[in-house]
Each structure stands twice: as structure tokens, then as C-alpha cells.
Amino acid sequence: MSDQPSIETALSPSGMLFATACYLCWGIVPIYWKEIPGIPAEEVLIPRILWTLVLLLIVSRARGQMADTWAARGRAWGWTLIAAFLLAGNWCLFIYAVQADRVLATSLGYYINPLMSILLGLLILGERLNLTQAIAVAIAALGVATLAIREGHLPWISLALATTFALYGLIHKIHPQPSLAGLTREMLVLAPATLGVLAFLSTRPSSALVDASLADHAFLSLSAIVTAGPLLLFHAATRRLPLVAVGMFQYIAPTITLVLAISIYGEAFTPAHATGFGLVWAGLVLFTLDSVRRAGAKRLSRRSKFDRP
Secondary structure: OOOOOEEHOOOOOEEEEEHHHHHHHHHHHHHHHOOOOOOHHHHHHHHHHHHHHHHHHHHHHHHHOOOOOOHOOOOHHHHHHHHHHHHHHHHHHHHHHHHHHHHHHHHHHHHHHHHHHHHHHHHHHOOEEEEEHHHHHHHHHHHHHHHHHHHHHOOOOHHHHHHHHHHHHHHHHHOOOOOHHHHHHHHHHHHHHHHHHHHHHHHOOOOOOOOOOOOHHHHHHHHHHHHHHHHHHHHHHHHOHHHHHHHHHHHHHHHHHHHHHHHHOOOOOOOOOOOHHHHHHHHHHHHHHHHHHHHHHHHHHHHHHHHOO
């Protein structure tokens, strides 16, 4: 008998709560980045990284966990570096897309992302789907395909967002780290390059970031909270759930983003969007109902074993 993990063996309530809260936060985050259109994404990334690092160091100190940040050995720092650069690339592209009025492209990217996560979970981690879950994923994939075909060309922003974050999640599944210490390490390894870019910008005749007002810098400092909160929840979720389940919860965020793009930012919503949206949610509902049913059956089975005389 195979000893590979099955999706219904690890659907912890706390993991599902962390995943839901994480993706709710990520769903509304375009509202924040829309408020700083005057500074290009690659420059916005600098205060985002540095302020996030400051916040995490303060939290680590307050919780007495500074030692955990430095406890990793050499190989762990190598994986941290890879994860950090994947995360920074994902951040920069997301901010660019939001500022360029491509919020729907980010939504499509994060519809594709769960499929990427599921694919990586199946191929690399050996996670398995039962028949109902496989059908649910196929329905969701059909919805994503509908959304992609509607674009009429290769959706490079969407694919890049999906790929970078799916790989980031995979690294954290294979090499789990404490949530706070792991994220702090990632900001630490990004800090030298970030400070170097900031020093370079300071030598240029003009830079939107360097020349920004005090109010703009104060607003950018809030990016630490916008960034660290959902990521800590994401780390906690990946440690408690199979990657397949994490991937399916991800549909919460792009659905919220899709609503924002249409209702607040006036991006077009076509019949193709409606079809894709409906298929994705049909797959998600089917997958979730099956997972909850199986988790309940598992608990009843274990309880009945203890109840036997």
C-alpha cells in the first residue's frame, strides 16, 4: 500500500482557517496598491521589502523569537534565497499589473496558480486526488481555460504570477520553516540587494521613490502590514494542509479581485468571464464538499474505533 499523503488525511481546521483568512486579505490588496500609481513597481518594491523586514524584526524581538531567525543552517539559507527572489518577482509583477489597470490579469493569474500548485503537488510531492476531486479540478481547469482563451493571446502576466507563487509555495512545503522566522529570513536575504538599488536611485537625477513626499513614504510604510499579515497566514496554512488543498483555497483571492476589477475599477466583464468564473466556482464547491465529507468520515471512523468495547 502506498504511504503517500492523501488530501483528506490532513485537512486541519486551523489550516483551513489560516488559508481562508490569507486569501481574503490577498483578494482586497489591489485597493492598497492602486493608491500609489506615481511610483513604478520596481521602486515600490524597495520600501515594501525594507518596511516588512523592520516590522518582522520588531515582532520577532517582542515574541522572543530572534534566535529562531538565525537558527537555519547553510542549505536552508540557500532555499530561503530562492524563495525570496521568487516572492520579490511575484510582488513586483503584481504591483505593475495593478498600476497598469490589469487587475483582471492578476485575477486570472491567481485562478491559474492553484492548478500550478496542484500539478506540482501531484508530480513532485506524490499527493493524490480521488475521482471526485479530480473531476472538480478538471472543471476548474476548464474555467481557467475559458478565461485564458478570452484573452486571445498568451497571458504572460497571469502565467508569470501563477508560476512564481506556485514555486514559492512548493519550496515552503518541501522545506517548511517557522512562519515568522522563515519570512524574516527571506526579507533579510533580500535586504542587501534592496539597499544597493536604493543607493543607486539616490545617485540619479530623479527618482519617483526618492522624490516622494513624506505622506507618500508614510503610506508606503503600511506595506509592511499589508505584506506580512497575509504571508504569515500563508506560511501557517502550508504547514498544516496538503499543497492540493492550499491550491484550491487560493480561488478565494482572485474571485474577490475579479469583483474589484469590475465593480470598482471598471474593467470589462464579458460572457467568457462569466462562464469561466462559474466553472471555477463549481469546481471549488465540488472539491470542498468532497473534502469536508471525507474528513468527517475519517473522524467518525476514528471515533468509532475508540468507542469499541
